[in-house]
Amino acid sequence: MIDTFIITICACISNLLHAVWRTLVSEPAGLPVPNEERGPSFRQLMEDLSPRQLAVKQLKQQFLDALLANDAQEVKQILHAAKLDIDTVLEVDDPSMMLASYKQGYWLPGYKLEKSWAMGIHVCVMYNAVETALVLLEEGAAINRMPNGKAPLHVACEASNDDCVALLLAHKAKVNSLSLSGHTPLHYCITSESVACAKQLLLKDAKVNMPSDNKEEDTPLHTAARFGVPELVALYLANGASVDAVNSLQETPLMTACFWAFDAKEQLYSQDHHLVCRLLLDHQADPNLREEDNKTALHKAAWNCDHILMQMLLEAGAYTRAMDINGCAPIQYLLKVTDVRPMAIPELCYQALLNHNAARIYPPQFHKVLQNCYDCPRAVEVMVNSYERLKPTNKWRDAIPDDCYKRHKDFYDSLFAVCANTPRSLLHLTRCAIRASLDGSCHRGVAQLPLPSPMKKYLLLEPEGILY
Structure with a gap:
C-alpha cells in the first residue's frame, strides 16, 4: 500500500513538472496552438500571482x-x-x-541593444x-x-x-x-x-587636457579632431588645450584629423576636417611628429590621397622623406591607394610631393608605378617628367592592361616613344636642369623666377596629357 502511495505521489510530481515545462519552453515547430487551447503563459501566470x-x-x-x-x-x-x-x-x-x-573588454551580444x-x-x-x-x-x-x-x-x-x-x-x-x-x-x-x-x-x-581612462587615452581635442568639429577645436585651443598632446598610440590631434578626413565608405573628403587641420597648424602643431609605427600626418594624408591636406602639411614643413616602421615614405603610401580612391586627384598629390623634394621611385622599379596608376595617366605623366630620362623594362607593358592601353592609347604610345635610350626634348632637359639647381625647393624657387605662368606650371610638372 505504501508503494502504491509513493507511485501516485511521483506521478503527480511528474505531471506537474511537465505542465511547468510546457509553459516555459517555446512552441514546437509546426502550426501555432491557439491561445485558448494552450492556456496562460508563464509570464501571465506570474503576473496573476503577483x-x-x-x-x-x-x-x-x-x-x-x-x-x-x-x-x-x-x-x-x-x-x-x-x-x-x-x-x-x-x-x-x-x-x-x-x-x-560599457567598459572595454566587457562581453556584449552580437545584436544591437535596443x-x-x-x-x-x-x-x-x-x-x-x-x-x-x-x-x-x-x-x-x-x-x-x-x-x-x-x-x-x-x-x-x-x-x-x-x-x-x-x-x-x-x-x-x-x-x-x-x-x-x-x-x-x-x-x-x-x-x-x-x-x-x-x-x-x-x-x-x-x-581640457584630461585623457580618457581607457586604452585610447584620447584628450577632448583628439575627439573633436576625429569627429571634425572646428568650433570645438578652436574652443579647446583657446582654453589651453595642448596642440601636440599624444594618446596611447602616440597620435597627435593633427594625425587623427588627417586620418578621419576621408570617409572610405562614402568615398568623400571632409572640409570640416580640413579646417580642423588648418586650425591645428595655425596653432603650431608639429607635422613631423611620429606615432608608434613612425607614421607622420603626411603618411596618413597620402594614404587618403588627399591633395588638399598634403599641400597644407607640406607648406607647414612636413618632411616628404620620413619613413615608417616598414621603410615606406608618403609617396609609397600614395602609390598603394591611387587606384582605389576614385574621388581623388592623384596627380596633384604626386606633384606636391615631388615639388617638395620627395624621393622618386627607383627607376628599375618604375613598373610598380604603372601597376598602381595605369588608369590615371596624368599621375604617370607627373612621375615620368620628374626624371631626366627613364629606360623602360620588359615589365612595363605587362603592367598595363590591354583595355586600359586602348583607352589611353595616345598617352601610352608617347610614353614608350620618349622613354628610350635617346635624350628627351631640349625643353624637358631644361626643366630638369632648373629643378636640379633649385635643390629640392622647387615649390618656393619656381615662384620667384621671372617667368610667365605657363612656364612655371611646366617647371612644377603640370600634366599636359601627353609626353614629349
Missing part, C-alpha cells in the same frame, strides 16, 4: 510616460501620491545607446525635458549615478542639450566624472551643436 509586482510595473510605466511627455505636474504627483522612489531604475528605449556606456537602464533624470536630459528635470532635482534626485554607465551630465552633452547641462552644473554635477568607458563629459561633445555644452563645462573648470 498583483503587487504588476502594480509597480504599471506605476513605473506611468512615471516614464510622464517623463517622456515632459509633464512636470504629473511627475510630481506620482512621486508624492504613490511614494515612488525618485531614483528608481527604468528600462528605456535607447536604440542609439545614448544612455549606455534598451538601456536609466533613472528619471537621465530620461529628462536625453529628451531635453528641462521643466521635469528641475522637478526631479528639487525633489532630491541623485545627479551623478550611472545605472548603465553614464551620469546625466554625460547624456546631456551627447544629446547637445545645453539647457540641461546648465541645470545639472547648477546642482553640482561632477564636471570631470568618468563614464564606465572612461570618458569625461567633454569627450561626449562631438557635434557643432554641443559647443554651448562644452563652453559651460570649461567655465566650471573641466579639464
Whole structure:
C-alpha cells in the first residue's frame, strides 16, 4: 500500500513538472496552438500571482510616460501620491545607446541593444525635458549615478542639450566624472551643436587636457579632431588645450584629423576636417611628429590621397622623406591607394610631393608605378617628367592592361616613344636642369623666377596629357 502511495505521489510530481515545462519552453515547430487551447503563459501566470509586482510595473510605466511627455505636474504627483522612489531604475528605449556606456573588454551580444537602464533624470536630459528635470532635482534626485554607465551630465552633452547641462552644473554635477568607458563629459561633445555644452563645462573648470581612462587615452581635442568639429577645436585651443598632446598610440590631434578626413565608405573628403587641420597648424602643431609605427600626418594624408591636406602639411614643413616602421615614405603610401580612391586627384598629390623634394621611385622599379596608376595617366605623366630620362623594362607593358592601353592609347604610345635610350626634348632637359639647381625647393624657387605662368606650371610638372 505504501508503494502504491509513493507511485501516485511521483506521478503527480511528474505531471506537474511537465505542465511547468510546457509553459516555459517555446512552441514546437509546426502550426501555432491557439491561445485558448494552450492556456496562460508563464509570464501571465506570474503576473496573476503577483498583483503587487504588476502594480509597480504599471506605476513605473506611468512615471516614464510622464517623463517622456515632459509633464512636470504629473511627475510630481506620482512621486508624492504613490511614494515612488525618485531614483528608481527604468528600462528605456535607447536604440542609439545614448544612455549606455560599457567598459572595454566587457562581453556584449552580437545584436544591437535596443534598451538601456536609466533613472528619471537621465530620461529628462536625453529628451531635453528641462521643466521635469528641475522637478526631479528639487525633489532630491541623485545627479551623478550611472545605472548603465553614464551620469546625466554625460547624456546631456551627447544629446547637445545645453539647457540641461546648465541645470545639472547648477546642482553640482561632477564636471570631470568618468563614464564606465572612461570618458569625461567633454569627450561626449562631438557635434557643432554641443559647443554651448562644452563652453559651460570649461567655465566650471573641466579639464581640457584630461585623457580618457581607457586604452585610447584620447584628450577632448583628439575627439573633436576625429569627429571634425572646428568650433570645438578652436574652443579647446583657446582654453589651453595642448596642440601636440599624444594618446596611447602616440597620435597627435593633427594625425587623427588627417586620418578621419576621408570617409572610405562614402568615398568623400571632409572640409570640416580640413579646417580642423588648418586650425591645428595655425596653432603650431608639429607635422613631423611620429606615432608608434613612425607614421607622420603626411603618411596618413597620402594614404587618403588627399591633395588638399598634403599641400597644407607640406607648406607647414612636413618632411616628404620620413619613413615608417616598414621603410615606406608618403609617396609609397600614395602609390598603394591611387587606384582605389576614385574621388581623388592623384596627380596633384604626386606633384606636391615631388615639388617638395620627395624621393622618386627607383627607376628599375618604375613598373610598380604603372601597376598602381595605369588608369590615371596624368599621375604617370607627373612621375615620368620628374626624371631626366627613364629606360623602360620588359615589365612595363605587362603592367598595363590591354583595355586600359586602348583607352589611353595616345598617352601610352608617347610614353614608350620618349622613354628610350635617346635624350628627351631640349625643353624637358631644361626643366630638369632648373629643378636640379633649385635643390629640392622647387615649390618656393619656381615662384620667384621671372617667368610667365605657363612656364612655371611646366617647371612644377603640370600634366599636359601627353609626353614629349
